[in-house]
Each structure stands twice: as structure tokens, then as C-alpha cells.
Amino acid sequence: MPIPFIAHLINLSPVFYEKYVFTNIQKYISLIILFYLLKKCFSGANNKTDRRFNGSVFLITGGTSGIGAEVAKELAKRGAHIILLVRSCSDSWTIDYINDLRARTNNHMIFAETCNLSSLYSIRQFATKWIDNIPPRRLDMVICCAGVMLPPFKPKLVTEDGVELHWGINYLAHFHLLNLIFPALRSQPPGRDVRVVLTICSTYMLGDLDLMDLEFHRRGYPSSRPWKCFGASKIALMNFAREFQNRISNYKRPDEFPNNVRCYVVDPGFVRSHMTLRFLSFGSLWGLLLYIIMWPLWYIVLKSCKQGAQSLLYCIMSSECGTGQGGKLIVKCSLRDISTKKYINSDISSSLWKITETYIMDVEKKEAIKRNILKKKCK
Secondary structure (H helix, E strand, O other): OHHHHHHHHHOOOHHHHHHHHHHHHHHHHHHHHHHHHHHHHHHOOOOOOOOOOOOOEEEEEOOOOHHHHHHHHHHHHOOOEEEEEEOOOOOHHHHHHHHHHHHHHOOOOEEEEEOOOOOHHHHHHHHHHHHOOOOOOOOOEEEEOOOOOOOOOOOOOEOOOOOEHHHHHHHHHHHHHHHHOHHHHHOOOOOOOEEEEEEOOHHHHHOOOOOOOOOOOOOOOOOOOOHHHHHHHHHHHHHHHHHHHHHHHHOOOOOOOOOOEEEEEEEOOOEOOHHHHHHHOOOOHHHHHHHHHOHHHHHHHOEOHHHHOHHHHHHHHOOHHHOOOOOEEEEOOEEEEOOEOOOEOHHHHHHHHHHHHHHHHHHHHHHHHHHHHHHHHHO
8 A cells, every 4th residue: 555655665764765765866966967067068169149130141052951951040030031052943842941941930031042062064053143143142141051971881972073972062062152153252342241151070180182182083982981081072171261261362352442251161060960860870771770779879979950050150140250351260159270281271272272173174064065965966
């Protein structure tokens, strides 16, 4: 019966409570505190700045999933005019996503434009349409969140142009896009705060950049260590940011006002995004099962997409990033210099820029010939 059982508990010796009950409670409390502190440590810094963006125009790549989706949502809440660059505007999922985002944020200034990052020709089509306007279209920020990271032990994949996937999407596509719309960026009014935001990952330190073998043709694709390709593409992106900022700073405006475009690189940390899930699960069902079993660990050591977006939001909203010289790295909502002796310096940045321009020209010529041959066959 309940009452005799309660009486039995009350009459138990204090030694019993001290030895078993209180000891276990202390253990559980200690574990809870430990988990909380670990989670707090791995969660990173929070963006403490805020800003309204009514009328401001944003171009966002990768804005339909992961960190990019969180950034797009936060900007939409603040009244921004958002243009998501997607593979296809007619895709039903994209249409539903935009309608849902409009409803959730009460912002109807959210649109999509076709700009397939897997095709240099598609990027050129979008950029040409964007800059072919007088007066120049308003453009406040370009946020590049799109990226790929293949799981280990998977075969090499290429873009529609036949370029190694990491190199093509993470670096080449964004280089091409920003290089083409540079006239639109530099022609913005002098009083407008214009920023370019690029995203990387701390795994760039594991990358292996070789200017003579950018796509791992000679060295062979490291399927067991794909982070070498991924890291190399992010190292290249950081070099691009340095050189892009130098070219912005050296550009002389016709009105002789100082340049107002600043380029930043943001490291959001390790995030539980779809890309990370696919990587940690090795792109397999058994790997997914293992990921689920280890979920408590991933929950502690990996940030949520919302937490990962904090450094990007800091870069976008902070007044500190709207003054002074750009070309900086942002980690945990703080500014740092982009520099490593081995891979990131002015010499490598300049050489890589020239190599990339030549490479893109060759790829575009080759693809143009293919399109012309295909057109003739269709006739």
C-alpha cells in the first residue's frame, strides 16, 4: 500500500539517503552542469547588434538551406529586399519555400533568380541581366553561403562544366559571380554601405592548395580525404577576398569619393547543417544510423544553423564592419586578419586571380563550342 511504503521511506536511516540518494543527485547535477558548460563553449558567440534593412537589396547564394536559410530569414524579418540565387525559379520546392518565408516573416519582398552555380554560363546570364540596367540597380550586399562537401569514400563529382565539384561550386562560381557584378557594386552611391560576405569553414586548415594542380588531376582525387579538396577551395576563397578587396581599394571612382565596398570572410564554426550530416554519415544509411546514435555528442559539439549564422549576422549588421578597411576574417563575431604564410598571402592571391581568370575563359569557350554544336544538331 502507498502509505506504509511512504512511512518506510521516512523511517530509513539518514545514512541511506546520504550514501545513495544525495550522492546520485550530486552526480546528476554535476553531469548537467558539465553538459551545459560544454554546450555553451561550443555554441560560440552571439550577435548583439541589430539593424533594420527596409529597402536594402541582398543577393544570397545558398539561401534555401542551412546557415543561408537562417540568414535569409533574419534579414527578411528586418524588412530586407532579398533575391535568392537558385538553380531554377520554376522548381516547385523553391516556390513553396519562398511563399512560406514570405508568410513567416510578413515580408513579400523575397524573390528568386535563376543562377545555377554549377554552370558558368548560367552565372554569366544572371550577372549580365543584373548589370544591364541604367541607372545601376541598387545592391547593398552579396552574401555567398552556397557550398558543397562530399562525404569520404565517394567518387569524384564534377559540375555541368566538368569542373571538380568542390572547386567549381565553393570557389569558381563565386569568383565568377562577384567578378561579373563588380561594376554594379562599385557604381553604388558613395553613401551606401556595400558589403560582400563569403563563408568558409575551419577545415580549410586541412586543405592542400597547389596552383599547378587546382583540381587534383595530377595528384588524384583524394576520395578518402575529401577535406583536402574542400579546404583548398576555401583557401582559394580567402585569397580571392584579399585580392578582391585590394582591387576595390585601388579603384578610383569617377566622382572621386572613397570606395564604399568591403569584402569579408566569415567562419561560422562547425554546424549541424545538411552538408555536415551527409559528411558525418558518409552518405550512407548505416552512417546515418551511426549519426543518430551519436546525436547527443553532435548536439553538444556542433552548432545549430541559427547559432552558426550569428557571425554572418554580425558581419551584416555591425557598424564596425561598415567602416575602415575590408578584407578581414570574422570568427566568433570578432574581426581578424586573413593571413597564413603558407597559403594565404598577396603573392598567392594575385597569382591565383590571374590563373582563375584564364581558367574560366577556357572553360567558357569550351562550353560555348559545345552549345553551338548542339544547336546545329537540333536544327
